[in-house]
Amino acid sequence: MRNASATPAIAVPEYEVYALRYATRGGRRAEHFVGGDPHDGEMPMDYFVWVVKGPRSTFVVDTGFTAAMAAKRRRTFLQCPVQSLAALGIQGDSVTDVIITHLHYDHVGNFDKFPNARFHLQERELAYATGRYMKYPFFAHSFEVDEVVGMVRLNYDGRVELHNGEVELAPGITLHPTPGHTAGLQAVRVHTRRGWVVLASDTTHFFENMTTDRPFTVGFHLGHMVDAFRILESLASSPDHIIPGHDPLVMQLYRPPEARLEGIVVRLDVEPTSPAPASARVRR
Ligand SMILES: [Zn+2]
Numbered sequence: 408m409r410n411a412s413a414t415p416a417i418a419v420p421e422y423e424v425y426a427l428r429y430a431t432r433g434g435r436r437a438e439h440f441v442g443g444d445p446h447d448g449e450m451p452m453d454y455f456v457w458v459v460k461g462p463r464s465t466f467v468v469d470t471g472f473t474a475a476m477a478a479k480r481r482r483t484f485l486q487c488p489v490q491s492l493a494a495l496g497i498q499g500d501s502v503t504d505v506i507i508t509h510l511h512y513d514h515v516g517n518f519d520k521f522p523n524a525r526f527h528l529q530e531r532e533l534a535y536a537t538g539r540y541m542k543y544p545f546f547a548h549s550f551e552v553d554e555v556v557g558m559v560r561l562n563y564d565g566r567v568e569l570h571n572g573e574v575e576l577a578p579g580i581t582l583h584p585t586p587g588h589t590a591g592l593q594a595v596r597v598h599t600r601r602g603w604v605v606l607a608s609d610t611t612h613f614f615e616n617m618t619t620d621r622p623f624t625v626g627f628h629l630g631h632m633v634d635a636f637r638i639l640e641s642l643a644s645s646p647d648h649i650i651p652g653h654d655p656l657v658m659q660l661y662r663p664p665e666a667r668l669e670g671i672v673v674r675l676d677v678e679p680t681s682p683a684p685a686s687a688r689v690r691r
Pocket of ligand 1: 511652
């Protein structure tokens with residue numbers, strides 16, 4: 408006779424998660440909050456890709472941009488993210504699954520360096536990036552048309568999985584629409600040894616966008632941006648499990664896996680060295 412207590416629970420795999428910092432730029436606080444900031448001062452921005460490494464499968468989350476794009480957009484390039492992946496023992500041509508959180512230039516460049524991967528994207532993001540709003544520079548500015556067309560070509564090659572809503576890619580890794588910054592942005596929820604970590608990507612650029620409910624200055628729908636902060640909170644085991652898309656604090660809160668990767672890679676599936684600022688959010 409079987410009952411629930413006699414059925415062994417199937418353990419959800421625990422993944423290792425890494426942030427790879429590949430570029431940076433100077434910036435000011437007023438550039439990063441709709442409505443500006445009364446205490447304007449310096450607020451630099453980092454650029455990341457992420458890796459989710461499991462017992463059976465590895466997922467690359469976003470692909471960054473190239474040195475040439477850094478020059479064009481006046482960003483400070485640190486190291487090609489594909490080179491950083493190799494430093495972690497992951498070769499671009501061995502990657503089978505790439506998650507693209509959204510199609511902005513800083514998240515989808517380098518896609519050609521993953522010749523054997525399929526790309527996971529929300530269908531709504533491709534519709535947005537090829538749709539009516541792209542005639543307006545405000546919305547089009549953060550896209551590179553050649554990269555958007557490149558993704559269309561990959562789709563014709565059968566290499567794009569266009570998802571509609573939440574999807575489980577493997578046990579312990581799921582994608583969740585968090586629109587607002589773009590129409591089809593998605594966040595990634597990952598099971599780790601410290602619980603459920605959420606790679607927010609640009610759902611929140613900095614911890615502070617989320618903790619103060621102030622949207623970032625590039626966006627499609629401000630209300631949805633703020634709603635998406637709540638989605639992140641509902642998905643993560645705690646506020647300390649949310650990883651913003653561009654916050655230099657990530658490099659301070661988390662440790663490199665090896666000393667030689669200092670300043671380039673940090674490990675996110677181990678506890679932060681101090682509580683993330685998200686813990687101290689001011690509730691309404
Ligand atoms: Zn971004």
